[in-house]
Amino acid sequence: FACYESFVAFEAYDSIVEQLKKTDMYDLFVNIEMPLVYTLFDMEKRGIKTNKEALKEYSDKLAVRIGELEKSIYEQAGEEFNINSPKQLGVILFEKLNLPFAKKTKTGYSTAASVLEKLVDYHPIINKTLEYRQLAKLKSTYADGLANYIGKDNKIHTKFHQTITATGRISSTDPNLQNIPIRMELARAIRKVFTPEEGFVFIDADYSQIELRVLAHMSGDESLIEAYQHEDDIHKITASKVFHTPLDEVSSLQRSNAKAVNFGIIYGISSFGLGQDLNISRKEAEEYIEQYFKTYPQIKEFLDNLVLEAEDKGYVSTIFGRRRPIPELKSSNFMQRNFGKRVAMNSPIQGTAADIIKIAMNRVNQELKNRKLESRLILQVHDELLIEAKVEELEEVKDILVTEMKNATKLRVPLELGVSIGENWYEVG
């Protein structure tokens, strides 16, 4: 088998190199992806120390609260059923309790969080159910799930995958350490179980809004570029311009709406999607988008051109030449074609950001080795790098990390970082 594997790789080499050169991806392959093979190997090998006892305590604590919620949900439903079954839950909520806004899916009623959130004022069972599901997820996937991966060295060694995603990002499995909770405080606490080894500390650095900065650069939009050169709160600036409000009078609602529009732009804007996200009508969403494009006209032109280019060539590219084919644009299905358009707008942005952090990872990894340091890169979470740094090396390593991330490439806007140092992933995240 080993002979067969190596024979296939050997025989395929010439053909693959030829194809990479033909598609202008050879430099990307040689300068970014090949070195990254070794960087990811080093990260997997090093692993991250994880406190098994703390996970057990956390799991037991969750079990108590889940039990209470379970009891209360059964009482309010008037019977016992499997809360983990969307099918059974749907029948209880929309047939037995007769709650409004029932929406059908393929298999029954939708009990998605976005649906249930509209029902919180109709019945106390709703909030209990939403909390139950969060805690059940927390216990099964994180508290209990992660514990199964802790090895004899008290570490978790995730697998990083280099050839999975359509955009050039890496992914993580067994376990996935790229989706550890952070948004809700109770769930975020699970990050305390991830710690540096004895004599080491964590240094964490994350790019500030790297995708919007990539968009500013690629589109060349003067207004957005200038905004990034003068002010750090880009969502507030956008709100000020889009809603014609002086900067210091922007309300928190206006800012949060502008933020949603910024996200929408990166995802490949659609009035349907924005409307759904903000819970407003499609028409209102259209007005937001129109105002946005009036504020940043070169972004509209850039996104329109990406779609045209994709329709013409059949693919889009990142700054570093990574391609994503988009066959959906040729589909006879309207929804599929619209999906293709959003992909054409999103992939060059998400993919370029992925290329940039990969360059930084390679340089950081190489520099740590060149200088014979014991500190090591241990995790990447799309726009964030986590280093386990020897205490004596802290200042030097921090400097390496910041320098390589900021200077991974030169854009028309600065690449800013958030950096922090701490004794566990909760403190630095």
Place this chain on the structure above:
DNA sequence: GGCTCCGCTACTCG
């Protein structure tokens, strides 16, 4: 009847 496989729906993250 018990087993595996897989689609669906839910949750988690950037």
Place this chain on the structure above:
DNA sequence: TCACGAGTAGCGGAGCC
């Protein structure tokens, strides 16, 4: 259509022995 990109867990139906 949980907008773009991912992964995991539980349920429950289909198919197999």
